[in-house]
Amino acid sequence: MVRIGLLGCGNVGKIIATHQDGFTVEALFDRLPDHAEELARICGAPAFSDFQEFISQDFDICVEAASVLAVREYAPKVLENRKNILILSVGALSDSYFRKVLLQKARDHNKKIHIPSGAIMGLDNLKVGQISRIESVLLRTTKSPESLGLSVSSKTLVFRGKANECVKQFPKNINVSVALALAADHDVDVELWADPDVDRNIHDIQVTGEFGEANIRIVNHPSPDNPATSYLAALSVLSLLKNLDSPLVIGS
Ligand SMILES: NC(=O)C1=CN([C@@H]2O[C@H](COP(=O)(O)OP(=O)(O)OC[C@H]3O[C@@H](n4cnc5c(N)ncnc54)[C@H](OP(=O)(O)O)[C@@H]3O)[C@@H](O)[C@H]2O)C=CC1
Ligand SMILES: O=C([O-])CC(=O)C(=O)O
Numbered sequence: 005m006v007r008i009g010l011l012g013c014g015n016v017g018k019i020i021a022t023h024q025d026g027f028t029v030e031a032l033f034d035r036l037p038d039h040a041e042e043l044a045r046i047c048g049a050p051a052f053s054d055f056q057e058f059i060s061q062d063f064d065i066c067v068e069a070a071s072v073l074a075v076r077e078y079a080p081k082v083l084e085n086r087k088n089i090l091i092l093s094v095g096a097l098s099d100s101y102f103r104k105v106l107l108q109k110a111r112d113h114n115k116k117i118h119i120p121s122g123a124i125m126g127l128d129n130l131k132v133g134q135i136s137r138i139e140s141v142l143l144r145t146t147k148s149p150e151s152l153g154l155s156v157s158s159k160t161l162v163f164r165g166k167a168n169e170c171v172k173q174f175p176k177n178i179n180v181s182v183a184l185a186l187a188a189d190h191d192v193d194v195e196l197w198a199d200p201d202v203d204r205n206i207h208d209i210q211v212t213g214e215f216g217e218a219n220i221r222i223v224n225h226p227s228p229d230n231p232a233t234s235y236l237a238a239l240s241v242l243s244l245l246k247n248l249d250s251p252l253v254i255g256s
Contacts, residue, residue: 006248007063009087010049011078012070013039015230016092019238020067021047026246033058034070059085065118065248067241072096072175079117083109090118092241095171095179097186120244123234124180124207126220128255133188138213141192143167143181146206149198151232152177159199167192176232180207205234 006027010017013034021029021043029049034040040051052058059066059081065088068075075096082089083106097103097119110117121127130141149156152174156162163170167181178196185192188211205224211217224234247253 006065006245008245009033009058009061009063009066010043011058011066011068011082012074012092013043013051014069015227015233016069016238016241017043018046018229019227019235020069020241020245021049023242025242026249030063031058031061035074055081059087064088065090065245067245068092069238069241072171072179076102079106080109083113083115083117086113086115088116088118090120090241090244092120092122092237093175093179094119094122094186095175095182098168098171098182118244119183119186120237120240122180122183122240123205123224123237124183124209124220124222126209126211126218127183127187129218130184130187130211131256132215133190133213136214138188138190138211140210140212141184141188141190142195142208142210143178143184143192144195144197144208144210145178145180146197146199146202146208147177148202148231149200151205151226152196152198154198156198157200159197159201161195162198163194163196165194167194170194170196184209205232 007030009031029047032040032051037053044051066082067090069092072093072095167185170178181194207222209220227233227235
């Protein structure tokens with residue numbers, strides 16, 4: 005059974021802690037001790053307020069569900085402490101220097117960095133971009149203004165540009181664009197819309213390349229405790245963890 009340490013005990017952390025299927029939670033850490041203690045009461049794992057104590061516990065993989073800044077601060081230390089890491093706040097990897105350093109640390113310590121599919125679908129076959137020409141990847145995301153921390157009275161384009169710029173402005177909302185860019189090994193053009201008439205998180209993905217064309221639309225239910233985060237993001241972490249040990253590997 006896979007043993008995990010949970011870094012980030014908010015909305016996604018709580019879903020992970022309440023659905024232990026194919027893995028067990030062994031340790032909890034959050035910058036808000038109350039959040040870690042609440043999950044300790046739910047799942048019985050110990051809560052730590054000191055990161056070094058947390059990372060010294062006996063588990064196989066640290067599951068990050070905290071923030072882009074938490075990845076920058078802690079991911080190198082996770083690998084140095086000889087633990088695998090799952091990174092949900094994948095926007096942190098849009099910085100190519102940080103990504104290079106982190107990948108080297110993973111190699112040095114023979115550990116893996118897992119990027120879950122998060123709030124989208126299609127990352128599996130988008131990896132053909134690493135071996136075959138991709139011409140364009142466009143992500144059009146539409147969320148409610150509240151989940152973007154904005155107040156607008158009609159549908160408004162709040163960002164148009166590249167993924168690595170968008171994630172700097174909206175680090176809590178557009179991690180999926182960086183996951184797409186890493187999978188495809190190609191720049192991702194992003195349009196981010198705030199629409200007061202939607203109560204879903206909608207991601208339209210359009211890809212063209214040597215393979216042909218793909219159009220994917222994901223209309224996500226927001227998660228219970230954080231409307232900016234789609235419920236699918238938490239489910240994707242659960243399914244990745246459940247399959248880590250499986251002899252059957254599905255998808256490219
Ligand atoms: N890859 C993807 O497809 C997706 C990624 N995400 C990302 O997943 C992450 C988790 O989402 P969600 O659970 O909804 O977020 P929440 O804000 O509900 O929970 C995050 C928790 O981590 C804590 N935290 C933040 N920064 C740090 C830090 N530096 N050190 C320790 N703890 C920290 C937060 O504390 P505090 O409240 O004080 O900030 C909070 O308790 C977010 O970064 C989100 O943007 C979300 C959806 C899709
Ligand atoms: O949950 C979503 O729909 C997308 C999201 O917040 C992110 O990519 O950061």
